[in-house]
Amino acid sequence: MELLLHQVLAGLATGGIYACMALAVVMIYQAIDHLNFAQGEMAMFSTFIAWQLLQWGVPYWAAFVLTIAISFLAGVVIERTVFKPIHKAPVLTHVVMFIALFAIINSAAGFIWDFTIKSVPSPFGTQPLFGQRLISAHDAGMIAVTLVLLVLLYLFFRHTRVGLAMRAAAANPDSARLAGIRVGWMVALGWGMAAAVGSVAGMLIAPVVFLEPNMMLSILLYGFAAAVVGGLTSPGGAVFGGFAVGVVENLAGTFIPYVGRELKLSIALFIIVAVLIVKPSGLFGRRVVTRV
Amino acid sequence: MHDRAVAHVKSPPAGTLAGVSLDIWRRLAIAGALAVALAVPFAAKNFFIFQMTLAIIYAIAILGLNLLTGFNGQFSLGHSAFYALGAYTAAIMMEHGGLGYYWTLPAAGMVCFVAGFLFGLPALRLEGIYLALATFALAVAMPQILKSTPLEPWTGGVQGIVIIKPDAPFGLPLNSDQWLYFLSLAVALVLYACAVNLVGSRTGRAMIAIRDHPIAASAMGINVSLYKSLTFGVSALYTGVAGALGAVAISFVAPDSFTFVLAIGLFVGLVVGGVGSIPGTLFGGLFVLFVPNIAEHISKGLAGAAYGVILMLIIYAMPSGAAGLCRLIIGKFVRHGR
Amino acid sequence: MSACLLEATGICAYYGPTQVLFGLDLRLAEGGITTMLGANGAGKTTMLRALSGMVRATGEIRFRGEPVLGQATEDIVRRGVAHVPEGRGTFTRQTVEENLQIGAMSRRDRKAIPGDIERVYGYFPRLKERRGQQAGTLSGGEQQMLAIGRALMLRPRLMLLDEPSFGLAPMIVAEMFEILRTLNRSEKVSMLLVEQNAALALDLADHAYLIETGRLVMSGPSAEIRGDESIRRSYLGY
Numbered sequence: 055m056e057l058l059l060h061q062v063l064a065g066l067a068t069g070g071i072y073a074c075m076a077l078a079v080v081m082i083y084q085a086i087d088h089l090n091f092a093q094g095e096m097a098m099f100s101t102f103i104a105w106q107l108l109q110w111g112v113p114y115w116a117a118f119v120l121t122i123a124i125s126f127l128a129g130v131v132i133e134r135t136v137f138k139p140i141h142k143a144p145v146l147t148h149v150v151m152f153i154a155l156f157a158i159i160n161s162a163a164g165f166i167w168d169f170t171i172k173s174v175p176s177p178f179g180t181q182p183l184f185g186q187r188l189i190s191a192h193d194a195g196m197i198a199v200t201l202v203l204l205v206l207l208y209l210f211f212r213h214t215r216v217g218l219a220m221r222a223a224a225a226n227p228d229s230a231r232l233a234g235i236r237v238g239w240m241v242a243l244g245w246g247m248a249a250a251v252g253s254v255a256g257m258l259i260a261p262v263v264f265l266e267p268n269m270m271l272s273i274l275l276y277g278f279a280a281a282v283v284g285g286l287t288s289p290g291g292a293v294f295g296g297f298a299v300g301v302v303e304n305l306a307g308t309f310i311p312y313v314g315r316e317l318k319l320s321i322a323l324f325i326i327v328a329v330l331i332v333k334p335s336g337l338f339g340r341r342v343v344t345r346v
Numbered sequence: 347m348h349d350r351a352v353a354h355v356k357s358p359p360a361g362t363l364a365g366v367s368l369d370i371w372r373r374l375a376i377a378g379a380l381a382v383a384l385a386v387p388f389a390a391k392n393f394f395i396f397q398m399t400l401a402i403i404y405a406i407a408i409l410g411l412n413l414l415t416g417f418n419g420q421f422s423l424g425h426s427a428f429y430a431l432g433a434y435t436a437a438i439m440m441e442h443g444g445l446g447y448y449w450t451l452p453a454a455g456m457v458c459f460v461a462g463f464l465f466g467l468p469a470l471r472l473e474g475i476y477l478a479l480a481t482f483a484l485a486v487a488m489p490q491i492l493k494s495t496p497l498e499p500w501t502g503g504v505q506g507i508v509i510i511k512p513d514a515p516f517g518l519p520l521n522s523d524q525w526l527y528f529l530s531l532a533v534a535l536v537l538y539a540c541a542v543n544l545v546g547s548r549t550g551r552a553m554i555a556i557r558d559h560p561i562a563a564s565a566m567g568i569n570v571s572l573y574k575s576l577t578f579g580v581s582a583l584y585t586g587v588a589g590a591l592g593a594v595a596i597s598f599v600a601p602d603s604f605t606f607v608l609a610i611g612l613f614v615g616l617v618v619g620g621v622g623s624i625p626g627t628l629f630g631g632l633f634v635l636f637v638p639n640i641a642e643h644i645s646k647g648l649a650g651a652a653y654g655v656i657l658m659l660i661i662y663a664m665p666s667g668a669a670g671l672c673r674l675i676i677g678k679f680v681r682h683g684r
Numbered sequence: 685m686s687a688c689l690l691e692a693t694g695i696c697a698y699y700g701p702t703q704v705l706f707g708l709d710l711r712l713a714e715g716g717i718t719t720m721l722g723a724n725g726a727g728k729t730t731m732l733r734a735l736s737g738m739v740r741a742t743g744e745i746r747f748r749g750e751p752v753l754g755q756a757t758e759d760i761v762r763r764g765v766a767h768v769p770e771g772r773g774t775f776t777r778q779t780v781e782e783n784l785q786i787g788a789m790s791r792r793d794r795k796a797i798p799g800d801i802e803r804v805y806g807y808f809p810r811l812k813e814r815r816g817q818q819a820g821t822l823s824g825g826e827q828q829m830l831a832i833g834r835a836l837m838l839r840p841r842l843m844l845l846d847e848p849s850f851g852l853a854p855m856i857v858a859e860m861f862e863i864l865r866t867l868n869r870s871e872k873v874s875m876l877l878v879e880q881n882a883a884l885a886l887d888l889a890d891h892a893y894l895i896e897t898g899r900l901v902m903s904g905p906s907a908e909i910r911g912d913e914s915i916r917r918s919y920l921g922y
């Protein structure tokens with residue numbers, strides 16, 4: 055029983071990472087209707103920027119804010135330059151463009167900062183929380199920041215004009231244009247915000263997994279999985295999905311005999327696919343009704 | 347009954363070019379390509395022959411993916427799993443069963459057909475991005491499964507399996523690279539001919555109808571679930587045969603050759619070749635094999651970036667792939683028959 | 685003849701390679717209601733789309749004297765052209781009130797928006813009752829009211845209305861047309877109305893255009909067209 059509780063706690067701690075990433079994934083999905091496969095790499099690059107700023111002696115929170123701002127701008131610029139020309143192209147073309155972006159960012163990060171791992175400090179410290187070993191102060195801080203981010207995003211989308219304009223542009227672009235909404239810029243804004251949320255995720259994750267160009271590969275996959283399990287249309291669902299995936303992964307690794315540890319990732323993915331098969335739009339997602 | 351549900355089958359464009367009918371041009375193009383393909387092993391160095399063998403193999407794998415995505419509208423970012431399954435089937439049969447490599451091709455095809463069909467059943471419930479994620483999960487899980495302890499006696503774990511490179515049979519005056527090239531070419535010819543026939547058949551029209559109008563197709567009495575799962579099976583069969591050929595050609599299999607990077611590579615090959623185009627898959631095969639090398643050549647440190655930039659430029663230049671570009675160019679010069 | 689609000693000359697429009705409009709001319713008077721009639725597929729919707737920059741078109745369009753052809757839809761809309769599209773363009777997942785707010789999205793005078801929402805509710809009390817409801821769950825007629833309300837939130841000078849009576853019960857149609865007449869008089873909104881119900885449209889409008897397969901057949905004051913037996917028989921079918 056104690057073991058179970060401990061594993062659940064540890065799962066929640068890793069789940070915080072996935073929740074962070076899933077939130078960024080859902081953000082951009084809302085804005086552009088695509089899963090951005092380069093999202094993890096963008097977050098990784100942002101984290102390198104933060105690390106570089108810290109190396110130059112910028113205080114932590116200043117670097118934190120600066121990184122968010124830079125990432126936001128970069129997201130907007132990437133949309134305007136790379137994706138605007140193909141915004142009408144089919145999904146497959148978009149996926150290929152994401153792959154290209156992935157390759158470019160990954161390789162550029164390796165080129166600039168090389169592939170040795172770097173450690174990023176935690177703003178919350180790494181001492182254990184309340185004297186137990188399973189959740190550290192950093193884990194708790196990470197979960198708290200994720201939840202705060204979730205609330206902020208909720209308030210932004212529900213209660214601001216720009217938030218409403220972004221929702222309108224995503225839900226019905228043609229009709230939004232007829233209301234005078236600049237749909238193209240809303241999409242760019244969505245990219246910017248997703249990049250910003252991603253940069254927060256990256257900076258919070260880096261103290262746990264170390265910083266290097268490939269740090270996000272499996273995390274993004276878990277992030278996708280979490281977003282999809284929660285339902286791609288629901289930021290709250292995505293965060294829940296993140297914690298759920300973290301816990302499931304940990305429990306599978308501990309309690310499934312023989313292959314549990316080796317196939318942790320596979321088992322987690324298997325469970326996700328199983329959830330999708332039972333509930334194709336995710337646990338909290340809205341079913342998109344298609345007409346003939 | 348299906349025939350009434352026929353959606354847009356992209357029939358080859360009719361018309362004339364320089365006074366000769368397009369059909370004749372098409373035959374000439376195929377004959378020309380075949381002549382070049384047959385000449386390659388006698389004119390090129392062994393390493394180039396080996397590379398071309400791999401390009402053909404990738405083209406077959408992409409053709410399999412195209413049957414699924416291009417003609418049936420189902421996503422897959424996980425075809426490396428079927429490629430791996432084919433490769434390991436071949437390697438295990440040769441290593442543990444002592445069978446000849448030629449037996450492994452049909453066996454790999456059958457195993458992958460069954461695996462694809464079975465995977466296709468639950469995948470029926472998933473669409474678009476969800477299916478993409480599920481298949482991607484398969485691609486990520488595959489190397490881990492191959493490495494896992496319970497399977498190690500068969501798969502050789504991380505080490506993989508080394509296969510003996512076959513020599514030409516019947517005392518043919520060919521070295522093994524040349525022989526493998528011809529073998530792959532022959533298999534490819536058979537599989538391409540089958541694919542062309544399949545797409546043009548009633549079954550093919552049903553597949554396409556499902557892609558374009560799933561609800562209408564089922565209203566017309568097409569068994570959508572069955573066709574979708576079957577297409578998954580056939581698609582996996584093609585990719586699995588390619589995997590088996592690849593294992594023989596490289597004479598080695600290891601889990602890390604079949605990561606999701608391969609799945610992504612096949613997917614990219616599909617899109618740059620042209621989704622829904624059979625000849626486009628040849629371009630896709632060449633792309634998968636050569637563009638990473640070219641990128642490496644441009645800059646060692648920034649090879650990934652060079653690859654990404656090339657990919658972006660190709661998408662801007664040919665948004666519907668190489669096949670789309672060809673169609674456009676031919677369209678400019680063709681006189682349409684009345 | 686009163687001042688000209690919008691003047692379109694020689695409009696040709698295309699969907700991909702297919703041409704749908706073949707040199708249409710159109711003049712809308714300031715403060716007037718003009719109707720455009722024609723059979724299914726004549727190109728009425730396409731003409732409205734050309735006016736609001738939603739389809740590739742050539743020719744010349746001047747709105748209040750300034751050329752607008754080739755501008756982005758958003759920019760044309762921001763000049764005061766409110767297009768109530770075929771199919772109503774409801775934001776189905778947003779609430780009724782959010783839909784109205786979306787309509788006012790391009791306005792700078794934010795303070796005046798709540799007052800305008802109340803005014804729209806004044807015209808369409810039924811929307812007020814359902815202000816917190818998801819717009820996708822409204823009935824067809826209510827969605828049509830919402831679409832007109834959303835257009836009003838723009839404080840437009842010109843409204844392009846694409847078959848506002850589509851799918852509505854006759855009584856509701858009459859009610860809606862009465863509201864349109866009021867809007868035209870009291871809010872000084874000029875209108876271009878596309879309708880299948882020619883009799884009603886000719887009653888409401890002061891000027892009419894008749895088009896067929898993308899070409900102008902005739903135009904003139906509604907009263908004249910309504911009075912012409914042969915036109916009525918051959919083109920309007922009543």
Ligand SMILES: Nc1ncnc2c1ncn2[C@@H]1O[C@H](COP(=O)(O)OP(=O)(O)OP(=O)(O)O)[C@@H](O)[C@H]1O
Binds near residue numbers: 699702725729
């Ligand atoms: N998106 C499109 N792509 C291709 N052709 C189109 C498209 N929309 C309309 N058309 C064609 O353009 C022509 C004019 O269509 P339009 O919608 O303007 O007609 P309409 O007068 O509004 O008809 P209705 O009264 O039925 O609404 C039709 O022949 C139609 O088939």
Ligand SMILES: [Mg+2]
Binds near residue numbers: 730770846
């Ligand atoms: Mg119409």
